[in-house]
Amino acid sequence: MILKIDMAGSIPIYVQLRNEIVKGIGRGELAAGENLPTVRQLASELGVNTMTVSKAYQLLKTEGFIETDRRKGAVVSSIPDRGTAGDAAAERYMDRLGDELELLSAEAKLRGLKREDFLKLCEDAFAEMGV
Incomplete structure (x- = not known):
């Protein structure tokens, strides 16, 4: 790597x-x-x-x-499960992820990136992870 x-x-x-x-x-x-x-x-x-x-x-x-x-x-480590509903660690992660995506979305908007282009970047990044 x-x-x-x-x-x-x-x-x-x-x-x-x-x-x-x-x-x-x-x-x-x-x-x-x-x-x-x-x-x-x-x-x-x-x-x-x-x-x-x-x-x-x-x-x-x-x-x-x-x-x-x-x-x-x-x-x-082994890849951990996403967690179950009510799992505090999973909820904290989802909150943090939401906050980070909100910040990235705001920056993209302020720099003039179109919604479709931002979503395409997200899709490409996620696809790069083999998902």
């Missing part, structure tokens, strides 16, 4: 790293049970501080995308 990290960008590197790994899992480039590089390996490959990678891995672990084990290292 190729990680696209913008070292000069405004988004913190650990967030970019987290996002790239989530996209890799979503696209099927990283399978459940697959080992991720060690913190030191990935930091060396990217030319960043180990604390940056560690922070990204901790965030991914908190969100349930990876599991960590002292012997195995960081491993991609």
Whole structure:
């Protein structure tokens, strides 16, 4: 998997790293049970501080995308079920997703993007995940 990290960008590197790994899992480039590089390996490959990678891995672990084990290292988690009605975690996720989509919609509108074009971008992004 190729990680696209913008070292000069405004988004913190650990967030970019987290996002790239989530996209890799979503696209099927990283399978459940697959080992991720060690913190030191990935930091060396990217030319960043180990604390940056560690922070990204901790965030991914908190969100349930990876599991960590002292012997195995960081491993991609099984894809969790969406949850059931009334599941607090699923409801929080849906609220967060709604908020993020609302913000993206507002930005698209303010930049003159047509509704159809925005929806097409959403459809293309979702299709890229193999859904």
